[in-house]
Amino acid sequence: MITVKRLYRPAIFASYGPYMIGLAIFLIVPPFLPMYVQSIITKVAVFAIFAMSLDLIMGYTGLLSLGHAAFFGVGGYMAAILIKNFEITNFWIVAPISIVVAALFAAVLGLIALRVTGIYFLLVTFALSMLLASIALKWNYVNGIYGMAGIMRPDLGLAGFRLNHIKFYYFVFLILILCYFLMYRVVNSPFGHALRGIRESESRMRALGYNTWLYKYITFIIAGLFAGVGGVLFTYQSGVIAPQHLGVTVSTLAMLICIIGGIGTLWGPFVGALVIILLEYFSSINAPERWPLILGGVFVIAVMFLKGGIAFHLKKLWNKMFLNGSFKG
Amino acid sequence: MELIILNVLNGVSFGAILFLLCSGLSLTFGVMGILNLSHGALYMVGAYVGWSIAVHQGLNFWLAVLAGGLVAGLLGLIMERGFFRHLHGMINEQVLLTFGFIYILTNLCLWIWGGVPKAPYTAPSFSGSFDIVGDWTYSKARLVVTGIGIVLAAVLWFFQEKTRIGAIIRAGMDNKEMTIGLGINYGLVATFVFILGCFIAGAAGVIGASLFGVTLDLGMSILLLALVVVVVGGKGSVQGALVGGILIGLIISFGKALFPQISTFLVYLVMIVILLIKPSGIMGKKVQDR
Numbered sequence: 156m157i158t159v160k161r162l163y164r165p166a167i168f169a170s171y172g173p174y175m176i177g178l179a180i181f182l183i184v185p186p187f188l189p190m191y192v193q194s195i196i197t198k199v200a201v202f203a204i205f206a207m208s209l210d211l212i213m214g215y216t217g218l219l220s221l222g223h224a225a226f227f228g229v230g231g232y233m234a235a236i237l238i239k240n241f242e243i244t245n246f247w248i249v250a251p252i253s254i255v256v257a258a259l260f261a262a263v264l265g266l267i268a269l270r271v272t273g274i275y276f277l278l279v280t281f282a283l284s285m286l287l288a289s290i291a292l293k294w295n296y297v298n299g300i301y302g303m304a305g306i307m308r309p310d311l312g313l314a315g316f317r318l319n320h321i322k323f324y325y326f327v328f329l330i331l332i333l334c335y336f337l338m339y340r341v342v343n344s345p346f347g348h349a350l351r352g353i354r355e356s357e358s359r360m361r362a363l364g365y366n367t368w369l370y371k372y373i374t375f376i377i378a379g380l381f382a383g384v385g386g387v388l389f390t391y392q393s394g395v396i397a398p399q400h401l402g403v404t405v406s407t408l409a410m411l412i413c414i415i416g417g418i419g420t421l422w423g424p425f426v427g428a429l430v431i432i433l434l435e436y437f438s439s440i441n442a443p444e445r446w447p448l449i450l451g452g453v454f455v456i457a458v459m460f461l462k463g464g465i466a467f468h469l470k471k472l473w474n475k476m477f478l479n480g481s482f483k484g
Numbered sequence: 485m486e487l488i489i490l491n492v493l494n495g496v497s498f499g500a501i502l503f504l505l506c507s508g509l510s511l512t513f514g515v516m517g518i519l520n521l522s523h524g525a526l527y528m529v530g531a532y533v534g535w536s537i538a539v540h541q542g543l544n545f546w547l548a549v550l551a552g553g554l555v556a557g558l559l560g561l562i563m564e565r566g567f568f569r570h571l572h573g574m575i576n577e578q579v580l581l582t583f584g585f586i587y588i589l590t591n592l593c594l595w596i597w598g599g600v601p602k603a604p605y606t607a608p609s610f611s612g613s614f615d616i617v618g619d620w621t622y623s624k625a626r627l628v629v630t631g632i633g634i635v636l637a638a639v640l641w642f643f644q645e646k647t648r649i650g651a652i653i654r655a656g657m658d659n660k661e662m663t664i665g666l667g668i669n670y671g672l673v674a675t676f677v678f679i680l681g682c683f684i685a686g687a688a689g690v691i692g693a694s695l696f697g698v699t700l701d702l703g704m705s706i707l708l709l710a711l712v713v714v715v716v717g718g719k720g721s722v723q724g725a726l727v728g729g730i731l732i733g734l735i736i737s738f739g740k741a742l743f744p745q746i747s748t749f750l751v752y753l754v755m756i757v758i759l760l761i762k763p764s765g766i767m768g769k770k771v772q773d774r
Contacts, residue, residue, distance in 0.1 A: 454584020
């Protein structure tokens with residue numbers, strides 16, 4: 156009996172099953188979907204990258220940032236500036252520069268924000284992101300309040316190869332997987348375990364001889380870098396970047412995505428992004444006027460009833476279905 | 485000289501409104517450790533209710549102030565009893581929950597009052613202007629607002645420093661467990677303070693709307709200023725909210741007159757500088773970080 160069970164439920168499937176199923180769905184299904192749904196799923200992938208980067212500092216390190224959109228927006232603005240003002244179209248030039256600039260911003264703002272802890276960190280990051288938004292709002296070089304619009308899908312520099320809707324989706328999804336893999340390596344390295352130690356008790360980690368400030372600073376920069384990746388892809392995906400993308404609304408949206416999906420797991424934000432973006436899409440069809448009301452309701456429900464997030468419950472369900480399942484996520 | 489006097493008066497009257505709004509935010513933040521981001525939305529709801537009563541119905545202005553305060557206070561009661569008491573000390577959840585409230589309240593206001601901004605209005609008894617120096621005049625309504633701010637600052641200061649409830653609040657801020665251990669029903673006092681704060685926010689909304697009108701983005705935009713004021717002045721004290729409110733009011737007023745391009749930028753810059761130099765704020769006592 157037991158051998159039969161093992162045959163049907165091989166250990167590798169029990170531990171990696173959800174990844175396989177998820178990957179299969181998101182690789183196979185999209186070409187059969189209508190074009191606008193394809194662009195919606197592309198948006199999901201973009202916001203998943205951004206929310207994962209927030210999860211790195213919020214879920215793993217325990218730093219509550221209310222200004223993470225700053226790096227998302229900086230990445231997006233940098234890409235838009237390079238494309239529109241410098242007329243550089245090649246993706247392989249635009250993206251690296253924009254991502255590095257976002258990471259540089261994180262390095263500078265991190266020096267300021269990490270001087271304080273706890274609730275004051277929340278407030279400083281918030282103020283810094285609003286500072287950047289207020290600059291973008293008044294700066295004519297980046298079109299002020301209107302933001303920069305009309306950005307086309309990326310030019311990959313390959314002769315005769317243009318990204319259409321579905322190819323662009325695969326492109327973004329590939330980057331999502333790459334980012335996931337890189338962040339997975341970070342959080343499962345000794346460095347990542349030290350981060351979890353800082354989240355649980357910073358004073359104890361300091362007593363153990365860890366330079367906790369440096370750990371937090373490096374994580375802040377890494378998170379800023381990946382937020383920059385999300386920002387660049389967002390600019391390409393939506394074609395628009397505006398001052399509000401630097402501000403507190405986008406930051407809280409990412410926080411919501413993390414909370415709904417489940418903080419402290421990297422794939423949780425992906426599930427959260429899927430839920431939120433799809434909800435936004437259906438609401439925009441049926442009741443566009445009432446979308447903020449629904450979103451607000453989702454905020455309230457997520458906080459009050461979804462302790463641990465969807466990821467936590469999915470994980471529990473999976474491990475229950477496969478008794479010896481060891482899916483950790 | 486005239487420019488300076490005008491901007492000082494404008495700044496102080498705007499600061500008075502900010503003070504009204506922030507006294508509640510600062511107290512709930514300091515006393516209960518709750519970061520209520522929907523405080524600005526309560527201000528907006530109060531402003532809309534006040535507009536309905538004072539302009540749409542044409543009733544007495546003070547009745548409108550009372551009604552705006554009561555509606556906001558009622559919403560505060562629901563928030564506190566229904567939600568916040570389950571989320572004690574969970575800053576992350578509080579931020580998200582109250583941000584959700586902003587969306588909900590803003591959209592409900594859009595539903596009820598429509599998307600067209602409401603223009604500023606003047607209560608009949610405050611119309612006209614005062615003579616200040618020689619041929620110099622200044623709007624009476626703005627001076628009344630400043631007066632309300634000063635009176636309420638005095639009342640709240642008296643309440644916090646000289647009454648028994650005020651003593652409990654201060655004791656709870658220093659050491660909550662000890663206060664409860666002494667047999668004081670701290671939860672009840674904290675709830676009362678929260679509702680009082682919401683009431684004042686709603687009333688401030690009515691007063692502020694009479695000078696600046698009401699728009700739907702008010703819940704968000706006034707909140708940003710309120711957070712700056714609380715941080716700059718220091719959380720948990722009436723004096724802090726007053727100093728912060730007046731200071732930010734003056735910065736905005738002078739900033740708009742002298743450097744219109746960077747006035748909002750200046751406000752956030754001040755906030756960051758204060759947070760880095762003295763995180764507890766200008767007037768803040770050393771409060772333990774919760």
